[in-house]
Amino acid sequence: MTPQGESTVQEKKLGDHIVTAEKINKTFSNGVCALHDFSTQIRRSEVLVIIGPSGSGKSTFLRCLNGLEEIDSGSIVIDGIPLDKNKKNRLEIRKEVGLVFQSFNLFPHKTVLDNITLAPRLVRRKSKETAQKLSMDLLRKVNIHEKANSYPSQLSGGQQQRVAIARALAMHPKIMMFDEATSALDPEMIGEVLDVMKTLAREGMTMIVVTHEMGFAREVSDRVIFMEDGCIVEEGTAEHFFSNPQKERTKLFLSQIL
Amino acid sequence: MSMKMGRLSKITRQIPDRSTLLDVTKFLIVVAALSWVMARGTQQLGYNWQWYQVPKYIFQFHDGKFSAGPLMLGLFMTFRITAWGLALSMTIGLLTALLRLSDAFFARIIARGYLELIRNTPLLVQIFFLYFVLAPIFGFNRFFAGVIALSLFEGAYLSEIFRAGIVSIHKGQWEASHSLGLSTFDTYRCIILPQAIRRILPPLTSQAISLIKDSALVSTIAIYDLTMEGRAVIAETFLTFEIWFTVALMYLIITISLSIVVNVLENRFRIQT
Numbered sequence: 001m002t003p004q005g006e007s008t009v010q011e012k013k014l015g016d017h018i019v020t021a022e023k024i025n026k027t028f029s030n031g032v033c034a035l036h037d038f039s040t041q042i043r044r045s046e047v048l049v050i051i052g053p054s055g056s057g058k059s060t061f062l063r064c065l066n067g068l069e070e071i072d073s074g075s076i077v078i079d080g081i082p083l084d085k086n087k088k089n090r091l092e093i094r095k096e097v098g099l100v101f102q103s104f105n106l107f108p109h110k111t112v113l114d115n116i117t118l119a120p121r122l123v124r125r126k127s128k129e130t131a132q133k134l135s136m137d138l139l140r141k142v143n144i145h146e147k148a149n150s151y152p153s154q155l156s157g158g159q160q161q162r163v164a165i166a167r168a169l170a171m172h173p174k175i176m177m178f179d180e181a182t183s184a185l186d187p188e189m190i191g192e193v194l195d196v197m198k199t200l201a202r203e204g205m206t207m208i209v210v211t212h213e214m215g216f217a218r219e220v221s222d223r224v225i226f227m228e229d230g231c232i233v234e235e236g237t238a239e240h241f242f243s244n245p246q247k248e249r250t251k252l253f254l255s256q257i258l
Numbered sequence: 259m260s261m262k263m264g265r266l267s268k269i270t271r272q273i274p275d276r277s278t279l280l281d282v283t284k285f286l287i288v289v290a291a292l293s294w295v296m297a298r299g300t301q302q303l304g305y306n307w308q309w310y311q312v313p314k315y316i317f318q319f320h321d322g323k324f325s326a327g328p329l330m331l332g333l334f335m336t337f338r339i340t341a342w343g344l345a346l347s348m349t350i351g352l353l354t355a356l357l358r359l360s361d362a363f364f365a366r367i368i369a370r371g372y373l374e375l376i377r378n379t380p381l382l383v384q385i386f387f388l389y390f391v392l393a394p395i396f397g398f399n400r401f402f403a404g405v406i407a408l409s410l411f412e413g414a415y416l417s418e419i420f421r422a423g424i425v426s427i428h429k430g431q432w433e434a435s436h437s438l439g440l441s442t443f444d445t446y447r448c449i450i451l452p453q454a455i456r457r458i459l460p461p462l463t464s465q466a467i468s469l470i471k472d473s474a475l476v477s478t479i480a481i482y483d484l485t486m487e488g489r490a491v492i493a494e495t496f497l498t499f500e501i502w503f504t505v506a507l508m509y510l511i512i513t514i515s516l517s518i519v520v521n522v523l524e525n526r527f528r529i530q531t
Contacts, residue, residue: 067436107431
């Protein structure tokens with residue numbers, strides 16, 4: 001595990017910064033401060049894992065990167081495009097950033113295949129045939145192609161989440177974000193989703209993963225951020241986190257979840 | 259989420275088949291009681307029933323050819339009014355719902371103002387206002403005035419049904435759609451409305467049935483719909499009860515056929531989700 005992790009880290013140091021978030025602040029209308037002067041940069045092909053207690057702002061950060069939440073101040077630049085009030089920029093960024101949700105959010109009235117072909121056809125303007133071929137390839141990749149004509153309600157949680165991953169990949173995003181993608185799954189289904197995520201990581205996809213799966217963090221992450229109250233408490237490699245955490249708060253959190 | 263919903267709908271579908279016998283007995287008792295009341299009522303009324311006169315006002319038979327009687331002509335007019343009324347009121351209802359849900363303050367105010375104004379005044383007054391006040395100014399005919407008044411009235415109610423359906427769709431559907439880069443328009447068109455319409459089909463049908471029945475009110479501005487033709491025949495023949503019952507039956511036939519069509523649609527949609 002470890003040698004592979006290190007070799008990829010060295011390779012990835014060549015990548016330039018694809019995400020630059022600087023001093024972003026986000027306070028919800030109910031007064032809860034989700035992000036407080038949060039800054040970080042992410043390189044191409046980097047796998048960043050964000051951990052932290054609930055309400056620490058992990059999910060909010062992902063949602064801000066994708067424009068689902070508007071930031072109050074600070075700046076986000078993704079692949080050279082600033083995420084601002086400009087609707088066109090936001091749309092461009094959403095095309096490049098895939099997001100996988102904790103609750104899958106598949107479209108229940110569409111078949112698995114239609115769920116996946118929808119965005120490529122409407123947003124990327126692909127023909128029906130091209131989109132379907134692409135979708136079948138992706139379904140094969142997440143190992144669920146025999147369910148192409150089923151409806152989401154006919155699938156298990158793990159299968160639904162793999163479809164959701166394929167749906168996000170169909171837009172050919174440059175970055176994939178996972179918002180507690182395995183938290184809503186039955187234990188025996190977590191593995192099949194994590195396997196897909198690991199494959200993506202090995203293929204060099206830039207990934208931002210909010211998760212409680214420490215095994216995943218240890219195996220494929222290049223960097224781990226521990227967050228609390230909208231700030232970074234500690235960051236470093238997975239090795240650093242699991243063998244030698246510095247801050248008391250980090251130690252406490254890790255002792256609770258490991 | 260959707261798995262849970264699937265289980266729920268299976269449970270609700272199992273409930274209806276307990277005690278069919280009891281339901282049938284109850285129904286027969288109610289029918290018997292009603293028939294008795296009807297028989298007693300007509301006896302005491304001392305009314306001279308002349309049902310044999312009715313068919314010629316529905317169909318006429320001349321020189322080996324059928325032609326429509328006044329009631330049938332009235333029915334066609336009612337069809338025309340309700341068809342236009344349904345199409346227009348659905349459009350108005352959907353647009354109003356979308357305006358009320360939009361981010362623009364001004365759009366929300368307009369939609370809210372229209373809704374409250376129309377919903378809180380009588381339809382009859384609105385029909386008179388459109389026909390006697392606005393029609394002479396803008397020069398439109400009574401059919402147009404009737405259809406517009408009906409559509410504006412029903413559209414207000416429909417907009418609330420549409421809005422309820424749209425907001426009932428889980429926020430995650432919006433987020434998934436937006437995160438894939440779909441525009442708000444495409445999200446409504448491909449994700450939100452197809453799901454919302456399935457949910458609101460039952461109240462939508464009720465409102466469509468209301469529209470069919472409310473269309474009788476356009477007879478007040480002398481549009482020869484089913485009700486107006488019925489009144490004309492009664493004025494000529496004094497067959498008050500026979501004609502009114504026939505007219506009611508004809509309305510019933512339209513509304514029940516509509517219910518059946520919607521039921522078939524509902525079942526077809528349900529199988530898919």
